[in-house]
Amino acid sequence: MRLHIKNVSHSYDQVEALRDIDFGIEPGEVVALIGPSGCGKSTLLSIIGGLLKPTGGEVLMCDQAKPEGCLNPLTYVFQDFALLPWRTVAGNISLVLEDHALSKSERDDRIAEVLAQTNLSDFADAYPKQLSGGMKQRVGIARALAVRPAVLLMDEPLSALDAQTRILLLDEFSDMFARTGMTAVYVTHNLNEAVRLAHKVVALRRRPGTIKEIHDIDVPIKDRVEGMPELIAHEQALWALIRDEAIAADKELEHVA
Numbered sequence: 249m250r251l252h253i254k255n256v257s258h259s260y261d262q263v264e265a266l267r268d269i270d271f272g273i274e275p276g277e278v279v280a281l282i283g284p285s286g287c288g289k290s291t292l293l294s295i296i297g298g299l300l301k302p303t304g305g306e307v308l309m310c311d312q313a314k315p316e317g318c319l320n321p322l323t324y325v326f327q328d329f330a331l332l333p334w335r336t337v338a339g340n341i342s343l344v345l346e347d348h349a350l351s352k353s354e355r356d357d358r359i360a361e362v363l364a365q366t367n368l369s370d371f372a373d374a375y376p377k378q379l380s381g382g383m384k385q386r387v388g389i390a391r392a393l394a395v396r397p398a399v400l401l402m403d404e405p406l407s408a409l410d411a412q413t414r415i416l417l418l419d420e421f422s423d424m425f426a427r428t429g430m431t432a433v434y435v436t437h438n439l440n441e442a443v444r445l446a447h448k449v450v451a452l453r454r455r456p457g458t459i460k461e462i463h464d465i466d467v468p469i470k471d472r473v474e475g476m477p478e479l480i481a482h483e484q485a486l487w488a489l490i491r492d493e494a495i496a497a498d499k500e501l502e503h504v505a
């Protein structure tokens with residue numbers, strides 16, 4: 249499915265969060281949204297996902313192409329996992345399937361499939377409190393994949409995890425994108441994640457959030473490895489783009505605190 253973010257603007261009462269954001273998301277493309285705190289990344293993701301209606305512009309689905317068996321074209325992966333503690337891993341995944349007309353065996357097959365894809369098959373009956381943060385986020389990914397989305401919307405999915413787990417999951421995300429050719433929008437503060445995962449990085453400036461630059465990364469995702477000179481160069485270029493505003497945003501937050 250191709251999306252067109254067409255002249256999207258959004259204001260929260262007096263706060264102009266986004267102004268005239270315009271870009272396309274092609275099928276199979278991973279787009280990272282980066283920029284300083286408060287530049288409107290999460291607002292834009294919510295608008296793309298249909299959780300928030302923009303005060304100007306629109307998000308167009310330019311075609312209806314969806315993966316076979318797609319139950320929900322736009323699906324979220326949350327920073328804080330958003331798992332129900334009283335449900336098992338399989339039960340948490342089942343939750344997103346229960347409102348759909350699937351037989352029990354179809355549901356069980358889908359659950360088994362996404363558990364296998366996320367290396368969780370042995371943990372189907374575990375409860376969230378028994379899992380590490382990295383495992384919980386794998387469940388978040390499995391739950392999102394269970395509906396076979398056309399576009400995966402990921403809001404800082406690694407930011408609640410410790411450094412080692414981030415490295416491991418970043419490798420897994422990279423494998424997943426390379427293997428499945430999935431379309432995704434990935435919000436992050438972390439430029440290393442952006443250059444490992446994205447074909448296209450949309451850098452926003454703040455007050456109001458506008459596009460500063462759309463930066464293409466033409467290294468195939470399957471060939472990207474940590475520390476690769478091309479990726480380091482892209483990361484440095486992105487940092488040069490947002491550095492001054494990131495510092496300004498940080499000072500402001502310190503001041504507020």
Ligand SMILES: Nc1ncnc2c1ncn2[C@@H]1O[C@H](COP(=O)(O)OP(=O)(O)OP(=O)(O)O)[C@@H](O)[C@H]1O
Nearest residue numbers: 260263265283284285286287288289290291292437
């Ligand atoms: N519900 C809301 N009501 C009022 N203002 C809001 C609301 N949500 C966000 N804002 C404001 O809109 C602007 C953009 O916020 P948003 O959370 O989208 O930015 P962000 O880039 O995702 O920030 P961060 O990187 O810190 O998560 C900020 O100035 C923020 O204070």
